[in-house]
Amino acid sequence: MPLTAVLHPASPSAQRAAREQTAAAKAAPAVQEQELTAQQWFERGFAATNLDEQLRFYTEVIRLTPDYAEAFLKRGGVRRDKGDVEGARPSGSGSGDKFGSGIAGVSTTSITPSGSGVV
Numbered sequence: 001m002p003l004t005a006v007l008h009p010a011s012p013s014a015q016r017a018a019r020e021q022t023a024a025a026k027a028a029p030a031v032q033e034q035e036l037t038a039q040q041w042f043e044r045g046f047a048a049t050n051l052d053e054q055l056r057f058y059t060e061v062i063r064l065t066p067d068y069a070e071a072f073l074k075r076g077g078v079r080r081d082k083g084d085v086e087g088a089r090p091s092g093s094g095s096g097d098k099f100g101s102g103i104a105g106v107s108t109t110s111i112t113p114s115g116s117g118v119v
Contacts, residue, residue: 038065
């Protein structure tokens with residue numbers, strides 16, 4: 001029988017270290033989501049694949065940093081992708097957001113690498 005197939009008990013020092021680490025982990029305060037920075041929330045939104053999660057993350061960025069324009073843009077794109085065209089419109093349509101809810105009022109002409117003016 002190979003040596004790796006046999007269960008070996010942990011050494012007394014390993015058992016002691018495991019107990020100490022377990023006690024320290026139990027005593028440590030839990031990390032609360034509100035402790036995340038706006039940038040960390042933004043990065044979560046960027047990495048998320050679920051539209052509802054993206055919407056929640058970008059909304060949290062805006063709550064923490066109301067002048068984070070890119071978060072408004074991303075949130076508007078998510079709302080558009082979810083089919084909420086009204087929610088994706090800028091603040092002139094009643095959303096109350098400082099920069100609008102997102103993408104509807106943003107021009108994409110002349111922002112192309114080729115200079116064609118069409119994105």
